[in-house]
Amino acid sequence: MKPCFGYIRVSTQKQGEGVSLDAQKDAIKVFASQNSLTVTKWFEEKETAAKSGRPVFNQMLRQLKQGKAAGLVMHKIDRSARNLRDWALVSELPKYGVKPYFAADGLDMETRGGRLSANLQAVIAEDYIHNLREECIKGLRGRLKQGLYPFRAPIGYLDNGRGKPKTPCPEKAPLIKLAYDQYASGQHSINSLQLEMQKQGLTNHTGRPVSKHGVETILRNPFYTGLIRIERTNETFPGVHDPIISMRQFQLVQEMKAGKAGKKVTRHNHLYRGLFRCGTCARSMIPERQKAHVYYRCQTVACPKNTIREDRLDRAILAAYQRVRISDQDATKMKEDWLIWLNTGDRQGVRCSLELRIAKIEDRQRRLTDLLLDGGIDRQAHDERKHSLAVELATLQEEHAELAKTDLSEADLSKFLELITSLPELHILLKPDEKRYLLKNCFSNLCVQANEPVFEPCSWLESRDFGQLTPLVNQLGPFLELLECQGIS
Incomplete structure (x- = not known):
């Protein structure tokens, strides 16, 4: 009886739970008994053969080349390899005195016809993998074009099965x-x-x-x-x-x-960390706690000394809110302008403008594809531009959706007006994170120049001509949410 190794393989762990491995082993045992072979050792692997580098397969080949068996029995050629590199390793085993056997194919690797037939089947096995990969990619791209993610859901989402978002x-x-x-x-x-x-x-x-x-x-x-x-x-x-x-x-x-x-x-969650920049070098003012106070300093060596204490900065912010406080008269006019805007075609004009911009970007996306097909742009530049347009389109679509939600009640508008006419008082009442939120939505280009804070009011807050209310619309929802969270009425 000729001593041989037996090799059985499936592509995945899931397949290994079924009967495929047992079926291969049974077929090899029957073949061995019919051909006076003895399987002295079994090698079992749950790994795809599309790529080289299978650990069990390579271990088996090393032992065969060391003369630990005179033959190798496998179920089929595609169980041994689905890439020509691994197949070359199997086909050269006779050089080491090891004869390969295939239980289901009955091929004799010692004859010219048997080797030719085996080589053809190995090529077919590799071609099957290439074709399967192409079909899988085609299917995945089809799902992606439908807007479906064909892979595992990211953290925060649930999988609902194939063909479902x-x-x-x-x-x-x-x-x-x-x-x-x-x-x-x-x-x-x-x-x-x-x-x-x-x-x-x-x-x-x-x-x-x-x-x-x-x-x-x-x-x-x-x-x-x-x-x-x-x-x-x-x-x-x-x-x-x-x-x-x-x-x-x-x-x-x-x-x-x-x-x-x-x-x-971050060792300390300082109140205004990351919000203020140096007015000279535009780098962030870094907060540091020394004794009982927090200081915001520019750490650039070449910059002149530029620092401010947090409590002084807080007082300056409060004073800035006082300066931009909206009077009751301005608030009344804002309400009147708001109601006029809601009841005239101005809002419709904004909606039409957004729709035209959305249509323009969609047209640019189509022309970008044509440009790629015509060879006017390479794939990398195409993909980068396509991503940029997709982000721009998504932003405009969000604005369009938000505009549809601005049919707010007069009571909501009154709450908002009350809120922005009381910015200094609100700043005192808010929690640290909410103070930061309010500051970022009321002022821009925050910096410290010569140890003094500089505040630039946002356009919607600085203007007293409330004819252009679109920026205000974008602020209304978040401010009302903040108002509700604080229980302020």
Whole structure:
């Protein structure tokens, strides 16, 4: 009886749970008994043969070349290899005195016809894999073009089966939104945000606390805005799933990540961390606690000494709110202009403008595809421009959707007017995160020049001509939400 090794293989762990391995082993045993062979050792593997590098397969070949068996019995050629590199390793075994056997094919590798037939079957096995890969990619791209994500749902979404969009997870989706809100507040680095989300109970797919890399992945994934981004091919597709965050907030987070300078680990959540910049070098003013006070300093060596204490900065902010306080007369005129705007064609004009801009971007997307097909642009430039247009389109579509939600009641408008006529009092009442939110929405280009803070009111707040109310519309919803959270009426 000739001593041989037996090799059985399936492509996945799931297949290994079925009868395929047992069926291969039974067929090999019958073949061995009919051909006076003895299987002295079995090698079992649950790994695809499309690529070389299977550990069990390579271990078996090493032992065969060491002369530990005189033959190798496999069920079929495609069980041994589906790539020509591994097949070459099998076909050269006779050089080491080892004869390959195939239980289902009955091929004799010692004859010219047998070797030719085996080589042809190996080529067919490899071609099958290539064709299967192409068909899978074609199917995946078809799903992507339908707006469906054919892979595992990102953290915060649930899988609902093939052909169905992902849906926000009731438990994790609010935590994803919280992660974006916390990072957008400017009071967290990636490290401190990871610790915060761990406290909040955000876990990955295995149930473990989300890692630093996991937080990074969440913050850079546009899937949460409704877009599908395939990083390997650098392609972007509009999704049909419900977004968790707005494109505006996603873009803000990307800008903060790209321009973030400062400590990687936040020891203290200082009130105005990351909001003020040096008026000379435009770098962030870094907060430091010394004794009982917090100081904001420019750390650039070449800059003149530029520093301000937090309590003094807070008083200056309060004074700035006093200067831009909207009078009762202005508030009354704002209300009148608002009602006129709602009841005239101005709002319709804004809507038409957005729709025209959306149609223009969609047309540019189509022309971009034609340009690629005509060879006027390379694939990399096409994909980058396509992603940029997709982000711009999503932003405009959000604005269009928000505009449709501005049919607010007169009571809501009255609440808002009461809020913005009491900005100094509101600043005193708010929590630290809410103070930052209010400051960012009321002032822009915040800096410290010669140890003095400089405030530039946002356009909607600075203007006393309330004819252009579109910027105000964008602020109304968040401010009313802030008002409701504080219980201020």
